[in-house]
Amino acid sequence: xxxxxxxxxxxxxxxxxxxxxxxxxxxxxxxxxxxxxxxxxxxxxxxxxxxxxxxxxxxxxxxxxxxxxxxxxxxxxxxxxxxxxxxxxxxxxxxxxxxxxxxxxxxxxxxxxxxxxxxxxxxxxxxxxxxxxxxxxxxxxxxxxxxxxxxxxxxxxxxxxxxxxxxxxxxx
Numbered sequence: 001x002x003x004x005x006x007x008x009x010x011x012x013x014x015x016x017x018x019x020x021x022x023x024x025x026x027x028x029x030x031x032x033x034x035x036x037x038x039x040x041x042x043x044x045x046x047x048x049x050x051x052x053x054x055x056x057x058x059x060x061x062x063x064x065x066x067x068x069x070x071x072x073x074x075x076x077x078x079x080x081x082x083x084x085x086x087x088x089x090x091x092x093x094x095x096x097x098x099x100x101x102x103x104x105x106x107x108x109x110x111x112x113x114x115x116x117x118x119x120x121x122x123x124x125x126x127x128x129x130x131x132x133x134x135x136x137x138x139x140x141x142x143x144x145x146x147x148x149x150x151x152x153x154x155x156x157x158x159x160x161x162x163x164x165x166x167x168x169x170x171x172x
Contacts, residue, residue, distance in 0.1 A: 010104050013127065013136060016083060016096040019071050023096075024103070024127065024136045029085045033099050036080040045154040046147040050076065050095055052155075055084060059158075061151055062093045063142065068122060087139035090148070105129065110136065 012027035039051025039062040050062040062082065066073055074080075074097075082093040110125040124138035143151065 009107055011107055011110060011127075013103050013105055013134065014083065014099065015101045015103055015134060016081070016099045018065055018069070018096055021069070021071075022100075022132065022134050023065075024134050025083065025085060025094075025139060026124070026136065027102060029087075029139055030083060031086065031091070032084045034082050034084060034093075035078055036076050036082050036095060037078075039076055042151075042154050042158060044150070044157060046143075046150045048143065048147055049151055049154075052158075053082070053093055055091070055093065058091065059155065060084065060091050060093050061155070062095055063087075064095055066095075068142065085139055087142055090143075092139070092142075103127075103129070103134075105134075 013024040014027050014030050014033075015022060015024045017023070037053055039053050042049055042052045042061065045051075045061070048063055048067050050064040052059050052061050054060075062076070064073065065071075076095060081096050081099050083096055083099065084091065084093050086092075105127045109128045111128065112125055113123045121141050122138055124136045127134040127136060
């Protein structure tokens, strides 16, 4: 995410917290913010997948961002939120502690991250804000290719076993 003369002058970001970390997603990828609900385990899913939920009639995987960033896992709790967002062609729910703000950042204040930096594969850039840094995630790269394939297989297996979206738990 670097500023170019023809590119956008500002970027809207959804800011959220995960433990003591401040993170963000491009607001254009976000569909909805909702209270966390119990996720149903999905057999054969990769470890990054906490389970699945019924989101408006569709089975949506819940991704545990803590696992990705080496943080201690925390069970889903109603005080947490799900950020339902587009991760490339896939709709996902991200388990976050709290959504804090929608911020508009100058594109010039966003620095690209070297892909050689550990963990940078999942980072689109770092925004320099007056009150600190904000790590912007790249949802299209959040699932590694093997994880995406494993998730697709687990979802297909569940569908073949006759699990309709409603059987994966209703939102309450």
